[in-house]
Amino acid sequence: MTSSIINSARTIILYDDVTSGNLVLSEIKKYLSELIPGIRVELRSGFIEHFGVREKIPEFARKLARIKLRDQKRKLEDFNPLPGEIQFEKKLLDDPKTRRIGVIYDGFEFQKLSREMIPENELEMSVLHIFITNRLIATFDDNDRRYHARVIITGYPAVISTSGIVEAPAKPRDFYRMKQMGIILGDTTVPAELLNQHFQGRFMEHNDERLTEVIKGYILQAVFYHTTGEAFCNNTNCRLFNSHWQKEMIKAQIESGKLCKDHTGILNELIMSFEGDPGRHTFNPSP
Ligand SMILES: [Zn+2]
Numbered sequence: 001m002t003s004s005i006i007n008s009a010r011t012i013i014l015y016d017d018v019t020s021g022n023l024v025l026s027e028i029k030k031y032l033s034e035l036i037p038g039i040r041v042e043l044r045s046g047f048i049e050h051f052g053v054r055e056k057i058p059e060f061a062r063k064l065a066r067i068k069l070r071d072q073k074r075k076l077e078d079f080n081p082l083p084g085e086i087q088f089e090k091k092l093l094d095d096p097k098t099r100r101i102g103v104i105y106d107g108f109e110f111q112k113l114s115r116e117m118i119p120e121n122e123l124e125m126s127v128l129h130i131f132i133t134n135r136l137i138a139t140f141d142d143n144d145r146r147y148h149a150r151v152i153i154t155g156y157p158a159v160i161s162t163s164g165i166v167e168a169p170a171k172p173r174d175f176y177r178m179k180q181m182g183i184i185l186g187d188t189t190v191p192a193e194l195l196n197q198h199f200q201g202r203f204m205e206h207n208d209e210r211l212t213e214v215i216k217g218y219i220l221q222a223v224f225y226h227t228t229g230e231a232f233c234n235n236t237n238c239r240l241f242n243s244h245w246q247k248e249m250i251k252a253q254i255e256s257g258k259l260c261k262d263h264t265g266i267l268n269e270l271i272m273s274f275e276g277d278p279g280r281h282t283f284n285p286s287p
Helices: 023-034 048-049 054-066 083-094 109-118 162-167 175-184 189-200 210-227 246-256 261-274
Strands: 011-015 041-045 102-106 128-132 136-141 146-150 158-161
Touching: 011 023, 023 041, 023 158, 041 054, 054 109, 054 162, 083 136, 083 189, 102 109, 109 158, 109 261, 128 210, 136 158, 136 162, 146 162, 158 162, 158 210, 158 246, 175 189, 210 246, 210 261
Parallel strands: 011 041, 011 128, 102 136, 128 158
Antiparallel strands: 136 146
């Protein structure tokens, strides 16, 4: 049998989305440690806080302003952001606990910027960095020529968006119909609350108490991509299912909450690859 494993990270570093009260990284650490014996999980605060790059904030703000999407129907082009746009990013970086809804960034460019933040001595294939952020990220689809919001950008580092969990997978069709109806009737303020009540539990909301559970599955997608080069699975009950609907995401991550047989097998292969290999920890050991 040929092995599916191309990389085996012994250390996973999770960076917290500090805006989200319902994201409990210690629970995720416990989950990963039990699921993948031999793996080392390190928890860090948001990556700006962790790397302490305060003096780099003006430069980082300018870079972020450059990858903000202005038009979701046009691929990002190089341009010089306005001073106000840079200032906006600077404010967000100065106070990372602020949440701004409505700003979307090019996901691959955001991943590139995140990678630049990691010091060279920590860029190792045996260490997988996973940035969890509340920023909304999107990727351009050449088929329908527009950007689509994403929960995850796999790769190095992996980026997972907590806002993406709410915004990317589509809500029930009736939700959009009823919302449209509210707009037609000229009522744009009341329906949001009523709609959420009507569809209670059928889609994720900001600061949803199920957030930690859902994020676990996306972290596994990042781990599988790093390990095998493939993040997704066709089985709707597998945590690696690439959900396009909220309903599918809730089914895979909450109702099932498990990996399918095939992916459990690959995970066992990974665990076995650790045996006899003590792992190499070259920096910042966990307390
Ligand atoms: Zn699977």
